[in-house]
Each structure stands twice: as structure tokens, then as C-alpha cells.
Amino acid sequence: MKLLSESLLKAMAASLNVEENCFLDQCGGRGNMIARFNFYPPCPRPDVVLGVKQHADSSAITILLQDKEVEGLQVLKDDQSFRVPVVPYGLLINVGDQVEVMSNGIFKSPVHRVVMNAERERNTLAVFIMPDVDVGIGPVEKLINEERPRTYEDIKNYVALFFPSYQRGKRPIEAAKISQEFH
Secondary structure, three states, X not given: OHHHHHHHHHHHHHHOOOXXXXXXXXXXXXXXXXEEEEEEOOOOOOOOOEEEEEEOOOOOEEEEEOOOOOXXXXXXXXXXXXXXXXXXXXXXXXXXXXXXXXXXXXXXXOOEEEEOOOOOOEXXXXXXXXXOOOOOEOOOHHHOOOOOOOOEOOEOOOHHHHHHHHHOOOOOHHHHEOOHHHO
């Protein structure tokens, strides 16, 4: 997972024509990988129960191994939820809020949720690649210009914003945004 996440972050940087370690360097030397095994039992009322409410990940990136047969992940686009098809044994990579900040909003952290299934259980494994909380993150300087002004403040310990915002149904990334009325 460490090699995969490092390769992904380097490839993402290279796709933007910036120094390949720029995202990796912001993750710091003491970043964490947090693995979460999720079990969603069958639910007789999937129309009224969510497995996980709507949110975006606070990570730099998230690597998800979905259940090989049962769908449940949905992404939000234009205020509408769309199902994410299962690719058996495939890994789904989500950009997290922290890479959205580092990329100055070029890469977007998708808002998503998990819905339940009435007949079948669902198992997933999510691995969250988390930057070192003692190292600040911010937009890469080469990604800030006249056409794309700085969108986010530099921020330290982004995760500390996440859970209080999540509990209130708000996106923590909004707290990191620079007010555009002053620009």
C-alpha cells in the first residue's frame, strides 16, 4: 500500500507537470495509513438507512477494495447520487480533501455515501493515506497563477477539522478555502 500510494501521488503530480515528489513531500515522513474493514449487514429497510452518510474523505488519497459482488458506494454529482459499479478484486482510488488542497482544486475530492442492501451483506476495506499532522499542507506554488488563483489556505492537521464538520453535515474543506471576495 505504501508503494502504491507513493506511485499514485507521484503520477498525479507528474500529470500536472509539477515536481513528482511535491504531494509526497507534503505528506511528511510520519504520515499514517489507516485501514478500516467495513461490514454492512443486510438491512430490511435500505430506503431509510444509510451505511455511511454523505461525505468526502479527509485523506490525501483513499484506496478501496469493494465487495466483489455487492454494490453500495454512490458518488454525488450535480446533486444526484450515482452508483459506483463493482469491479471484482479491483482497487478504487479516491482523491481525498488533502490532495484537493495540494492541487489547488485541480483534483477534486468526491462526495460519496454508502447505501445498504436488503438481502445481502457487504464487506469492504478502505485504506486512508494520511499526511503527517505536524506537517502543513497547501497548494503547490506552481499550480497557482492568474488563471487559477490560490483557492486554499495552508493548513496543519486537516483531520482535526474533519470530524466536527462531518458531525454537523458540513465539508471541512470549506474551512480551508480562501474567501474569493477579497481577491
